[in-house]
Amino acid sequence: MKISEVRSHLLKFTVGIAGAGGLGSNCAIALARSGVGTIIIADYDIVEALNLNRQYYFTDQIGKMKTEALRENISRITHDVKVVTHQMTLDRLNIVEAFRGCDVIIEAFDNSEMKEMLIETIQTKMAGIPLIVGSGMAGWGKTNAIICRRIDDSLYVCGDEATEVSEDLPPLAPRVGIVANMQANIAVEILMNKK
Amino acid sequence: MMRIVLNNREEELCRESMTVSEMLIFKKFSYRMRIIKINGNLIPKENYDSTVIHDGDDVQMLYLMSGG
Numbered sequence: 001m002k003i004s005e006v007r008s009h010l011l012k013f014t015v016g017i018a019g020a021g022g023l024g025s026n027c028a029i030a031l032a033r034s035g036v037g038t039i040i041i042a043d044y045d046i047v048e049a050l051n052l053n054r055q056y057y058f059t060d061q062i063g064k065m066k067t068e069a070l071r072e073n074i075s076r077i078t079h080d081v082k083v084v085t086h087q088m089t090l091d092r093l094n095i096v097e098a099f100r101g102c103d104v105i106i107e108a109f110d111n112s113e114m115k116e117m118l119i120e121t122i123q124t125k126m127a128g129i130p131l132i133v134g135s136g137m138a139g140w141g142k143t144n145a146i147i148c149r150r151i152d153d154s155l156y157v158c159g160d161e162a163t164e165v166s167e168d169l170p171p172l173a174p175r176v177g178i179v180a181n182m183q184a185n186i187a188v189e190i191l192m193n194k195k
Numbered sequence: 196m197m198r199i200v201l202n203n204r205e206e207e208l209c210r211e212s213m214t215v216s217e218m219l220i221f222k223k224f225s226y227r228m229r230i231i232k233i234n235g236n237l238i239p240k241e242n243y244d245s246t247v248i249h250d251g252d253d254v255q256m257l258y259l260m261s262g263g
Contacts (some may be wrong), residue, residue, distance in 0.1 A: 023263040110263040112228040123237040165262035
């Protein structure tokens with residue numbers, strides 16, 4: 001398939017991204033470059049200097065809302081993609097509304113309790129919409145421990161499912177970027193198989 | 196004796212049935228954040244004590260680690 005055909009196919013679809021940190025920002029960029037038509041991004045946070053070790057933002061964006069900074073960065077890459085932003089903290093009550101109409105949803109939180117809340121909400125209230133979770137990407141090395149696992153048609157997990165971020169095991173650009181791009185890759189695969 | 200599929204692997208458990216909580220203890224799965232699906236249905240954490248796993252069930256479990 002030619003790249004123009006891939007792009008015109010992906011243009012028809014919408015992907016939701018819950019969180020615009022290390023996973024969400026890098027995943028959004030990969031999806032935008034691929035030509036996904038609409039990307040819905042939800043995050044409550046602002047860009048901080050400490051984020052720049054792995055998140056797709058720049059020094060002159062420190063202090064900006066992540067959703068707006070990401071919209072800006074995507075617009076510097078392509079104007080084909082429609083970016084919808086929700087400047088909010090996602091919870092059990094607003095997730096369904098925020099991601100209504102999405103063909104695929106990416107879980108891109110950092111906190112495991114938030115991951116659980118999002119998965120439970122989407123899998124019960126938006127059953128059938130494929131959800132791609134990131135779990136286990138702390139530290140460095142162990143490249144081949146990072147895998148994609150298909151639980152069923154509506155749930156995929158990317159990561160090593162073992163390493164947890166802590167003071168001694170920080171998240172770094174390489175492993176976080178691998179997982180973010182794996183999530184984007186699964187999303188593209190699902191969409192390419194969709195009529 | 197019951198046979199289940201746990202993360203795509205066949206397992207024999209020497210009981211007729213067990214709850215999700217009992218299975219976690221029986222398999223010595225230590226406490227971590229996790230998602231459990233039985234036959235494609237997500238089981239909320241508050242239902243682990245009341246949800247029974249039966250012979251032939253397909254149980255999927257994934258671990259949730261902080262970081263992202």
